[in-house]
Amino acid sequence: MPRTVAVVGAGAAGLVAARELLRAGLDVAVFEKSARTGGTWAYDPRADADPLGRDPAAPGAVHGSLYASLRTNLPRELMGFSDFPLAGRVFAGDARAFPGHREVLAFLDAFAEESGVAARVRLRAEVLRVRPLGQGQRERWVVAWRGEDGEVAEEVFDAVVVCNGHWTVPQVAEIRGIDNWRGKQMHSHNYRVPEPFRDQNVVVVGMGASGTDIALEVSHVAKEVHIATRYSDRLGKVGLRKNVWIHTEVDCIQDDGKIRFTDGSAVAADSILYCTGYHYHFPFLDLDGLAIDDNRVGPLYNHVFPPKYAPNLSFIGLPLKTIIFQSVELESKWVAAVLSGRSTLPGEEDMMAAVREHYRQMEEAGRPKRHTHVIMPNWEEHLNWLADQVGEPRLEAARLEMLEKAVRCAWSMDEGYRDRWEQEDDSGTGSL
Numbered sequence: 001m002p003r004t005v006a007v008v009g010a011g012a013a014g015l016v017a018a019r020e021l022l023r024a025g026l027d028v029a030v031f032e033k034s035a036r037t038g039g040t041w042a043y044d045p046r047a048d049a050d051p052l053g054r055d056p057a058a059p060g061a062v063h064g065s066l067y068a069s070l071r072t073n074l075p076r077e078l079m080g081f082s083d084f085p086l087a088g089r090v091f092a093g094d095a096r097a098f099p100g101h102r103e104v105l106a107f108l109d110a111f112a113e114e115s116g117v118a119a120r121v122r123l124r125a126e127v128l129r130v131r132p133l134g135q136g137q138r139e140r141w142v143v144a145w146r147g148e149d150g151e152v153a154e155e156v157f158d159a160v161v162v163c164n165g166h167w168t169v170p171q172v173a174e175i176r177g178i179d180n181w182r183g184k185q186m187h188s189h190n191y192r193v194p195e196p197f198r199d200q201n202v203v204v205v206g207m208g209a210s211g212t213d214i215a216l217e218v219s220h221v222a223k224e225v226h227i228a229t230r231y232s233d234r235l236g237k238v239g240l241r242k243n244v245w246i247h248t249e250v251d252c253i254q255d256d257g258k259i260r261f262t263d264g265s266a267v268a269a270d271s272i273l274y275c276t277g278y279h280y281h282f283p284f285l286d287l288d289g290l291a292i293d294d295n296r297v298g299p300l301y302n303h304v305f306p307p308k309y310a311p312n313l314s315f316i317g318l319p320l321k322t323i324i325f326q327s328v329e330l331e332s333k334w335v336a337a338v339l340s341g342r343s344t345l346p347g348e349e350d351m352m353a354a355v356r357e358h359y360r361q362m363e364e365a366g367r368p369k370r371h372t373h374v375i376m377p378n379w380e381e382h383l384n385w386l387a388d389q390v391g392e393p394r395l396e397a398a399r400l401e402m403l404e405k406a407v408r409c410a411w412s413m414d415e416g417y418r419d420r421w422e423q424e425d426d427s428g429t430g431s432l
Helices: 012-023 101-115 209-219 324-339 348-364 379-390 397-410 417-423
Strands: 004-008 027-031 126-132 141-146 152-157 159-162 184-187 201-205 224-228 244-247 250-253 259-261 271-274 291-293 296-298 313-315
Touching (some): 012 027, 201 209, 209 244, 324 379
Parallel strands (some): 184 271, 201 224
16 A cells, blocks of 8 residues: 655645655655645735734634736746746746746646645644654554535545745834834735725735735825845845835834834834744644754755654644745655655754754854745755755756846836846846
8 A cells, every 4th residue: 555645735845755656665644724725826805803912823814825917936946846837838828937826826726636636625624733643653643634515534644745834924023112103014914905095005024935025015095115125234224216225123102102123224114014024833733853943944944844653743834034935845746755655864863963064054144033944045055956956967057047036126116127027137137
């Protein structure tokens, strides 16, 4: 009998993981809490009752974090899988180089159907607990799950692959003096359209890809937009915008309710919009020797295998700021190769030594713990290492150049770069 594998989550990572596991001859069941596949790419116009989304277990809590206008921040050449590309095909009528979320969702739907994965997905099946079968037993795993009828069932699997995503539980910056704040607060998890910010002075905390997109979109209806960021050395008024300023990070809320930045400047604002990222969250896991500390999931060997529980427990899709679809596909091929016996992992101690070395290098470089799974700027090294594990081609120079160009454009504060992409050469992209 083939080995049985439970995949938790039917977003992009879960779908490609299931495809690779099936190709390796394994018996796969995919558990998806929601009513459809697609994960974070399934747009939900609803928002949480709490604008900060602080309780993911609250009744009616919303999983999705997409805003209505969202388009990919990588071109479609970097958004597909190796043998099922998004480039050269149109799935929902959106042929743009940087398609909207509906196009990506339709792509994933087609992938699930054509790969045979859709038939393995159990919808409205919420995983409640994943645990080893017995004390000290790591060879088989019990999955407790609740179906649409509310009944809870338990099944035993040879392995579990965790692919539940990490774009649902907001990470909200702690601001000194926030009790003095009388305005509105919202996390981007609950942002859908800019209209609620019309004629307001808005402070956007965070300047990642989505933070920049949202700030610029809000600026079309807001009176003023002030972006607070840790990392930009480009401060002051944004030249391309009449009402957008970049500041250092927020220092505190003053007694008079103004927001003060670490450079000493202060502004009066109506709303604070946090674009500060998300927490990794695995409410169904409670395992000795595996923890989340300051958004570091660990210990994990190359972001995938916890040494104590490898190979029969693995995680796919944790790395950030990389070519996500290529990364999850390569991780999936690696897990499938290991679980099918075509590849082997180092011993537990050797994997732990590699983890400790990664942590040491991060500390030496001054990288904070919360950036453990941030791959940038080591995209090439990371993707090539994964490719080597499974005998796949290394990252092509053209794809790396495309990624680096897209990152430059995303931080250029130029809303039009996506639509000019195919007409510009590298010298025409906005510089940081």
